[in-house]
Amino acid sequence: xxxxxxxxxxxxxxxxxxxxxxxxxxxxxxxxxxxxxxxxxxxxxxxxxxxxxxxxxxxxxxxxxxxxxxxxxxxxxxxxxxxxxxxxxxxxxxxxxxxxxxxxxxxxxxxxxxxxxxxxxxxxxxxxxxxxxxxxxxxxxxxxxxxxxxx
Numbered sequence: 001x002x003x004x005x006x007x008x009x010x011x012x013x014x015x016x017x018x019x020x021x022x023x024x025x026x027x028x029x030x031x032x033x034x035x036x037x038x039x040x041x042x043x044x045x046x047x048x049x050x051x052x053x054x055x056x057x058x059x060x061x062x063x064x065x066x067x068x069x070x071x072x073x074x075x076x077x078x079x080x081x082x083x084x085x086x087x088x089x090x091x092x093x094x095x096x097x098x099x100x101x102x103x104x105x106x107x108x109x110x111x112x113x114x115x116x117x118x119x120x121x122x123x124x125x126x127x128x129x130x131x132x133x134x135x136x137x138x139x140x141x142x143x144x145x146x147x148x149x150x151x
């Protein structure tokens with residue numbers, strides 16, 4: 001079960017690292033280094049892969065948590081809470097990629113600055129909420145000792 005716990009932690013930590021890099025370094029550098037049109041096209045080209053990898057990593061962590069909870073070897077509460085957090089992250093990612101990103105893209109292409117600002121703000125809030133769920137998952141895993149059940 002340690003392997004499953006490690007898989008979940010590595011998946012969520014990897015996703016959180018990717019999110020932080022893109023949000024705090026990648027996109028700001030692109031916006032500063034390129035003209036607005038080119039930077040927008042690059043960001044819009046990257047976002048589908050960004051959200052796909054996020055979903056893959058969240059599903060991997062969710063499956064690992066469910067398998068840990070089903071086995072019960074290290075207790076059920078921690079993996080159930082972790083699985084719930086992974087489910088929240090996955091839901092936020094799917095909502096953002098399915099509904100909000102297309103709205104951001106269409107308002108950007110239409111040069112509707114007001115609508116773009118509103119939809120971009122919604123996307124940022126969803127990403128921050130996803131990061132918070134990932135950080136909560138990692139704190140849960142960091143501060144919860146493995147159970148000694150069955151040893």
